[in-house]
Amino acid sequence: MDDLNKTGEEKDVDSLIESMFPQAKVADDVEDEPHGPLRSISYNLCSHGMMAGSGSTRNTRLEWLNDKAVILSCSSSGSGTGFDSEYRVKPEVAQKIKDLVSEKKLARLSKIDIPTVTMFDNFTSATISMTFDDSGIGGSPYEICTINCGPSGMTFKTLEDEISSLLDECRDTGECTRNEMTGSQNILGNIMGVGVGMPGTPSAVPPAPDTVKSGGWVCSCGTVNTGKFCENCGNSRAVSEEEGTWVCPSCKVSGNRGNFCTACGRRFENI
Numbered sequence: 001m002d003d004l005n006k007t008g009e010e011k012d013v014d015s016l017i018e019s020m021f022p023q024a025k026v027a028d029d030v031e032d033e034p035h036g037p038l039r040s041i042s043y044n045l046c047s048h049g050m051m052a053g054s055g056s057t058r059n060t061r062l063e064w065l066n067d068k069a070v071i072l073s074c075s076s077s078g079s080g081t082g083f084d085s086e087y088r089v090k091p092e093v094a095q096k097i098k099d100l101v102s103e104k105k106l107a108r109l110s111k112i113d114i115p116t117v118t119m120f121d122n123f124t125s126a127t128i129s130m131t132f133d134d135s136g137i138g139g140s141p142y143e144i145c146t147i148n149c150g151p152s153g154m155t156f157k158t159l160e161d162e163i164s165s166l167l168d169e170c171r172d173t174g175e176c177t178r179n180e181m182t183g184s185q186n187i188l189g190n191i192m193g194v195g196v197g198m199p200g201t202p203s204a205v206p207p208a209p210d211t212v213k214s215g216g217w218v219c220s221c222g223t224v225n226t227g228k229f230c231e232n233c234g235n236s237r238a239v240s241e242e243e244g245t246w247v248c249p250s251c252k253v254s255g256n257r258g259n260f261c262t263a264c265g266r267r268f269e270n271i
Helices: 008-020 091-103 157-173 187-192 209-213
Strands: 038-048 056-064 070-078 081-088 123-132 143-151 175-183
Touching (some): 038 091, 038 157, 091 157, 143 157
Antiparallel strands (some): 038 123, 070 081, 081 175, 123 143
């Protein structure tokens, strides 16, 4: 979230977190690892809970293809539902990610053993993974460097916020080429973690961000509506948008109450 949009209380929380967990970075006098061009970078979030089937994941991957196209792939799963979307990204926006990787010396950072806090339940862990094409310097064309951030929003909070913000910019300024629901489960499937289909339930396609911003609302079943009742399941807007809850702009799951989406782990934003 942009600092300009944060309340004083949110900024105080950020300052407290950063004072408790000094932000991981490479010292100014340490050189970055030598690598070829960046082929891809991904930011992955995985939530953990006590109940079986209560976890969720969100994976965002930016990739530079051989034909010079830049593609952003976003996938999330949780509460028995998965979403996949794909965007063609403007090269000049994607370049900001490459600049950040170089500026923050992320290849070197991935090789430093940095202790992270241990948590056992109800938290979201984060991973940043990069692939470099080192064939030009005698290495592998798929050299992987991974930063295991531990619990999200702590030791690597500053870096996570920067990467997440730039990936959001890639998505928001890009062209959406695919946006679909990948599965649906019933209550038994949610509890057991098994994909049990719901006969007779249409596979609602999650809306692109512009659809929601234009005045529509997202029902808990994933359908975009403009009237008082859902066209798919009949839920009223009041039921799907209770006071104090919010709809995630990434995976479109509604009914969230805390600072993070219960399905994909995205931080609350004023949308």
